Amino acid sequence: MTFRWTKHRFAGGALALDVANSVILRSDATKSLDRFAEPEQIVAFAEASTRLGAERDRFPALTAPEAGERPVLLELREAIDGYFRSSIASGGNDDGGLAELLFACGTALRSFPLSESLGNATAHSALSLLAADTRERLRICGNCGWLFIDRSKNRSRIWCDMTVCGNRRKASRHYHRQKEART
Numbered sequence: 001m002t003f004r005w006t007k008h009r010f011a012g013g014a015l016a017l018d019v020a021n022s023v024i025l026r027s028d029a030t031k032s033l034d035r036f037a038e039p040e041q042i043v044a045f046a047e048a049s050t051r052l053g054a055e056r057d058r059f060p061a062l063t064a065p066e067a068g069e070r071p072v073l074l075e076l077r078e079a080i081d082g083y084f085r086s087s088i089a090s091g092g093n094d095d096g097g098l099a100e101l102l103f104a105c106g107t108a109l110r111s112f113p114l115s116e117s118l119g120n121a122t123a124h125s126a127l128s129l130l131a132a133d134t135r136e137r138l139r140i141c142g143n144c145g146w147l148f149i150d151r152s153k154n155r156s157r158i159w160c161d162m163t164v165c166g167n168r169r170k171a172s173r174h175y176h177r178q179k180e181a182r183t
């Protein structure tokens with residue numbers, strides 16, 4: 001199956017969240033898929049994020065990590081997902097997760113000192129998300145479970161991407177209603 005880093009895959013609204021969202025259906029072990037499992041996909045992600053990512057002006061050129069440094073990026077990714085997901089879900093503090101995130105950011109900044117490296121940029125992006133006004137806008141998509149920033153005026157977004165997850169959920173509700181009506 002061919003895979004492309006389309007605009008939808010950059011629905012997170014921040015580089016750090018798009019990196020976290022490179023694991024598809026994280027909560028379902030039977031369907032979960034790590035798009036970074038193939039190193040060439042990390043290269044393709046880095047390139048695509050400079051065209052499609054919400055922070056493309058801030059990070060206009062990104063290079064993927066070398067093989068030996070890939071684990072540092074993946075650990076940072078897990079720390080980003082772990083902290084923001086748990087703090088959104090609990091609606092508040094997760095100091096243990098925050099400590100892990102800050103540690104992973106520190107490791108990434110030391111391992112990737114160049115600003116154009118994906119690991120460096122992802123750490124900076126993650127640290128920006130800690131600002132209170134951004135932190136309050138972080139959400140978990142009601143359909144796919146991706147993390148995203150709700151930049152809507154009334155802060156009422158529930159889908160990472162209305163055109164994909166919003167429609168899919170609507171179609172599924174329609175299907176279930178029809179099925180109920182038949183039985």
Ligand SMILES: [Zn+2]
Pocket residue numbers: 141142143144145146159160161165
């Ligand atoms: Zn979604």
